[in-house]
Amino acid sequence: MADAPGNDLKVTIKVRSHLRYTDLLHTVLGQVARLVGLPPERLDWVALALREAVNNAVLHGNRNDFTKWVEVEMESSGGFLAIRVWDEGQGFPPEILSDPRRPENLFKPNGRGIFLIRQFTDGAEFLKGPDGRFGLSMTIDLKKGETKEESL
Amino acid sequence: MADAPGNDLKVTIKVRSHLRYTDLLHTVLGQVARLVGLPPERLDWVALALREAVNNAVLHGNRNDFTKWVEVEMESSGGFLAIRVWDEGQGFPPEILSDPRRPENLFKPNGRGIFLIRQFTDGAEFLKGPDGRFGLSMTIDLKKGETKEESL
Amino acid sequence: MMNHRTYEKDGVAVLELNGSITMGSGDVTMRDLIKDLLQKGKKRILIDLGGVSFMDSTGLGELVAAFTTARHQSADLKLVNLTKKIHDLLSITQLATVFEYYDTLDEALASFRK
Amino acid sequence: MMNHRTYEKDGVAVLELNGSITMGSGDVTMRDLIKDLLQKGKKRILIDLGGVSFMDSTGLGELVAAFTTARHQSADLKLVNLTKKIHDLLSITQLATVFEYYDTLDEALASFRK
Numbered sequence: 410m411a412d413a414p415g416n417d418l419k420v421t422i423k424v425r426s427h428l429r430y431t432d433l434l435h436t437v438l439g440q441v442a443r444l445v446g447l448p449p450e451r452l453d454w455v456a457l458a459l460r461e462a463v464n465n466a467v468l469h470g471n472r473n474d475f476t477k478w479v480e481v482e483m484e485s486s487g488g489f490l491a492i493r494v495w496d497e498g499q500g501f502p503p504e505i506l507s508d509p510r511r512p513e514n515l516f517k518p519n520g521r522g523i524f525l526i527r528q529f530t531d532g533a534e535f536l537k538g539p540d541g542r543f544g545l546s547m548t549i550d551l552k553k554g555e556t557k558e559e560s561l
Numbered sequence: 562m563a564d565a566p567g568n569d570l571k572v573t574i575k576v577r578s579h580l581r582y583t584d585l586l587h588t589v590l591g592q593v594a595r596l597v598g599l600p601p602e603r604l605d606w607v608a609l610a611l612r613e614a615v616n617n618a619v620l621h622g623n624r625n626d627f628t629k630w631v632e633v634e635m636e637s638s639g640g641f642l643a644i645r646v647w648d649e650g651q652g653f654p655p656e657i658l659s660d661p662r663r664p665e666n667l668f669k670p671n672g673r674g675i676f677l678i679r680q681f682t683d684g685a686e687f688l689k690g691p692d693g694r695f696g697l698s699m700t701i702d703l704k705k706g707e708t709k710e711e712s713l
Numbered sequence: 714m715m716n717h718r719t720y721e722k723d724g725v726a727v728l729e730l731n732g733s734i735t736m737g738s739g740d741v742t743m744r745d746l747i748k749d750l751l752q753k754g755k756k757r758i759l760i761d762l763g764g765v766s767f768m769d770s771t772g773l774g775e776l777v778a779a780f781t782t783a784r785h786q787s788a789d790l791k792l793v794n795l796t797k798k799i800h801d802l803l804s805i806t807q808l809a810t811v812f813e814y815y816d817t818l819d820e821a822l823a824s825f826r827k
Numbered sequence: 828m829m830n831h832r833t834y835e836k837d838g839v840a841v842l843e844l845n846g847s848i849t850m851g852s853g854d855v856t857m858r859d860l861i862k863d864l865l866q867k868g869k870k871r872i873l874i875d876l877g878g879v880s881f882m883d884s885t886g887l888g889e890l891v892a893a894f895t896t897a898r899h900q901s902a903d904l905k906l907v908n909l910t911k912k913i914h915d916l917l918s919i920t921q922l923a924t925v926f927e928y929y930d931t932l933d934e935a936l937a938s939f940r941k
């Protein structure tokens with residue numbers, strides 16, 4: 410699209426805190442991906458990261474309280490796509506995260522969400538919003554073709 | 562979805578003012594329609610109304626200035642779906658609208674957008690936001706199966 | 714996304730449109746395609762809308778502009794293969810009274826021979 | 828949306844899964860399906876993932892839970908028909924070291940006979 414402001418896409422979506430919206434957000438990412446030129450082979454993986462972040466926001470952040478909100482920002486500039494997922498919770502101390510590949514974790518059914526987010530994005534960090542909200546920010550380098558993990 | 566808050570869906574999408582986002586908003590409406598139970602035979606028509614409102618916001622409201630924003634709210638409650646499209650313009654005096662079916666208008670290439678919005682929704686009104694923004698609010702009665710126009 | 718194809722049949726230039734005809738949906742507009750046919754001297758033009766899945770007010774405006782442009786050049790422009798959706802749109806806007814349209818290609822082509 | 832089908836082949840209970848295995852993607856979870864097979868006394872269970880297009884950490888967790896539940900009941904649980912995507916996921920999480928998996932149904936069924 411020649412007349413489009415190439416590196417100035419910004420989409421903000423605010424939904425009630427409920428798992429029923431995860432598919433909708435996944436669909437929106439698909440559209441955004443097309444607009445910003447995310448390599449198609451990365452879409453499923455970035456979508457996986459988004460889904461993990463949104464599910465965490467609903468279940469852990471907002472503790473299944475669907476009077477609360479989840480807000481997702483998707484913003485591209487300078488060859489990067491930033492995806493930020495905000496919830497109304499307190500966040501968590503990063504020390505509680507443990508590598509799910511360690512032998513003592515391998516047979517646990519949980520604890521792989523943030524790990525997958527880190528694998529499939531080119532940067533993930535936790536944010537504290539000015540309004541006190543907790544955010545997870547994920548950065549995607551649009552020039553990279555495959556997933557970050559080169560060692561597969 | 563048994564555990565879903567049936568009549569409390571709210572999705573807000575904010576995008577830069579550009580026609581490239583019209584398809585994305587159309588896609589989101591498709592997802593919302595499924596969640597709130599819009600009769601499938603109405604989807605194309607409601608999507609048409611949404612597209613007309615969004616295109617007007619971009620072209621007339623924000624006058625093709627893509628540093629401006631368009632915000633779309635989709636909210637369901639009590640058997641109704643409300644769709645509000647906000648732009649950063651001044652709005653317009655409703656008197657300028659003229660029935661496109663009148664003989665002197667029939668051969669004009671423009672002037673059918675608001676008319677179609679009124680035909681395919683169960684209520685349309687113009688809003689002035691507290692922040693001065695112009696809004697077009699469209700209401701859909703989810704219990705109605707076909708388009709408003711019975712006389713087709 | 715709008716796609717198109719033109720061909721000649723029984724002395725009629727047929728413009729077959731497919732996909733969505735909406736604001737910003739194509740690099741080429743219907744208007745340009747019709748102007749092109751008129752410039753080539755075509756006087757009998759048939760627009761086949763059978764593959765058009767979605768149309769907005771811009772699409773309707775394009776149809777009207779095509780019609781008036783053709784008329785100014787004394788060309789005949791007709792429509793064929795309206796889906797229920799497109800037919801509804803033309804009825805609601807009363808553009809159904811402006812256009813001559815046919816259910817089948819054969820009927821449409823025959824109408825130019827009269 | 829996850830769909831499933833179970834059938835018996837060469838004394839092995841095959842659970843064929845299709846679609847997305849994600850948080851909240853089905854009324855029935857993989858865990859329930861496996862529990863059901865174990866309750867019916869099945870000791871050889873094969874999960875066919877060939878039709879699974881998408882899986883998230885919840886899906887991975889379900890696989891792990893199915894595996895440990897089976898093991899506690901001295902049943903054998905194996906996987907077959909991993910797509911590239913699913914295989915990548917199992918590799919990244921090192922769950923590939925936990926599961927016994929095969930490329931084809933025949934190979935998988937044969938492995939139970941040894």
Ligand SMILES: Nc1ncnc2c1ncn2[C@@H]1O[C@H](COP(=O)(O)OP(=O)(O)O)[C@@H](O)[C@H]1O
Pocket residue numbers: 461465466469470471496498499500501505506518519520521522523524543884
């Ligand atoms: N948005 C959030 N708000 C609060 N805590 C969170 C959030 N996201 C993750 N966590 C914490 O981090 C832990 C690990 O998350 P994750 O790796 O996604 O695995 P899982 O969700 O399966 O536990 C969670 O159990 C939770 O304690």
Ligand SMILES: Nc1ncnc2c1ncn2[C@@H]1O[C@H](COP(=O)(O)OP(=O)(O)O)[C@@H](O)[C@H]1O
Pocket residue numbers: 613617618621622623648650651652653657658670671672673674675676695770
């Ligand atoms: N969001 C808006 N902001 C300002 N003016 C508007 C807006 N929407 C519509 N209008 C005005 O109303 C007129 C009629 O709109 P419409 O029925 O959609 O037809 P068209 O867009 O083809 O002119 C427009 O030409 C414009 O002057």
